Amino acid sequence: MRDETALRSFVEDMSRLLGDWGFPRMAGRVVFTLMAADERSLSAGELAERLDVSPAAISGAVRYLTQLSMVTREHVPGSRRDRYRLVDDSWYEVTVAKMTLLKTLADAAAQGAAAAGGRDTIAGERLAGMSDFYNWVQDNLPAMLERWAELKAAAARGDQGANR
Template sequence: MRDEEGVRIFVEKLSRMLSDWGFPPMAGRVLVTLSVSDEDSLSAADLAERLSVSPAAISGAVRYLIQLGMVAREPVPGSRRDLYRVVENSWWEVALTKVRLYKVLADMVDEGIEVLGGQETHGGRTMTELRDFYLFMYEQMPQLHEKWRERHRVEATE
């Protein structure tokens, strides 16, 4: 049986953790609320009620999440209302988008290594380790993606 008070606490804890990692707080609350909902989609009024916030706070958060591709807006036929739902695989897709940034970061850090005097300097060694880590993550992500897709397929058929 679903423990609504426990769900509320969980939503706040997980969204606070996302916020600590740099995710906008209200967007995190909305994303987690949509993710844990028993319904496929929720209206802005539903979200505002569940989170005890104003509809205006919901509006900005869903706009942000739509831009990230994590939430989709679905119009309600014959109404001015919209429903919002989490896009399937959106967590993974956002992670893949960030992977391209790993390469950009690694290339920029590579420039820094040179101006720091190369790998022989303390700063150069530190930046080399940073560059190498992000290049490794960038290079490994396609294999990790394929492993995830295979695991997800296997779990879906069980």
């Protein structure tokens, strides 16, 4: 049985958690409201009503989420209204889209390490370690994402042996 009070608390808790990591709080509230909705899409008015905020606050949040490719806007035929829905596998898609950021971080940290005098200095070693980490993540993340796709496909086929 659906517990609306618990779901509202979940939305707020998750948006605070993401906010602690630098994710805009209202965008977090919108994305988790969409995730917790039984409907496939919601209008800006429905989002504003569920979150008890202004439509303007929703507008900025969905614009941000659209830029991240987490939310898509769907025009309602014969209307001037739009509806917003989560992109299928939005967390997966955002992770794939941000893979280039890993290379950028690794390269920038390597440049910082060189500027700090290389691994023979305390700062250089710290920065080189950061570069090593992001290079490792970039090298290993594709295999993890591929495994995730395999698990999802197995689950969609109803394979009970799909090991998560």
